[in-house]
Amino acid sequence: MKTRPAARRARVARPTRDVILDAAERRFAERGFAGVSVREIAGDAGLKNQASLYHHFKNKKALYEAVLLRGVEPLVEIVSRSEIAGDAADPVLEQVVDYLGSHPHLPRLIQRAGLDDTKTLRSTVTKLLSPLYAHGLRVLGASGGWDAAEMPHLAVGLYHLIFGYFANAALLETMLAEDPRSPAALSRQVQFLKTAVARLLGGDTPAATLSRGLGSGR
Numbered sequence: 001m002k003t004r005p006a007a008r009r010a011r012v013a014r015p016t017r018d019v020i021l022d023a024a025e026r027r028f029a030e031r032g033f034a035g036v037s038v039r040e041i042a043g044d045a046g047l048k049n050q051a052s053l054y055h056h057f058k059n060k061k062a063l064y065e066a067v068l069l070r071g072v073e074p075l076v077e078i079v080s081r082s083e084i085a086g087d088a089a090d091p092v093l094e095q096v097v098d099y100l101g102s103h104p105h106l107p108r109l110i111q112r113a114g115l116d117d118t119k120t121l122r123s124t125v126t127k128l129l130s131p132l133y134a135h136g137l138r139v140l141g142a143s144g145g146w147d148a149a150e151m152p153h154l155a156v157g158l159y160h161l162i163f164g165y166f167a168n169a170a171l172l173e174t175m176l177a178e179d180p181r182s183p184a185a186l187s188r189q190v191q192f193l194k195t196a197v198a199r200l201l202g203g204d205t206p207a208a209t210l211s212r213g214l215g216s217g218r
Helices: 005-012 016-031 038-044 060-085 089-102 106-143 148-167 169-176 183-202 206-216
Strands: none
Touching (some): 060 089, 060 106, 089 106, 089 183, 148 183
16 A cells, blocks of 8 residues: 555654754744744744743753754864774864755854854853864864974864864855865865864974074074
């Protein structure tokens, strides 16, 4: 007996909570926490009204936290696994780029969280993003070659190098005349990141380079 189309649709239908999170992630990434209404998110999710959304999330802040947590937790897991296993940077970079490539709104969401939403949601943003930063610092610290005081600057630079590519994908597309999230473009970006990170982690610190340059000029 053939399966009815309605039955097939019911089997593949996603949980309402996930549909709401998808809609909220898009909206928050576009306009930040303050610029989005619960009514808009409910409409995007196909709900009858915003009261239906409150069956899943008690308020807008709880929804925002759930969106950010859902996006960041897998990244924390990737980095923490590499920290425990002592993996080289290459596999971690590949996994992070693959993940960000398949979640195109997340880098923009994190960018918004850092630029706009810390004004009203500082404790939330700090709580959810701090584990990613802490794990990243420990992984970088294990690589050696940089002083402890330099590690936060290195972490910030690498964050912009990796996440900035995706957060500014629309701008890059106009400049490069190609989709920066296409498989070919992402493959090139992974290779670039591997080279750049290897040089950063394996080369001299800026202080050592500057010292040599000053010495040779005497």
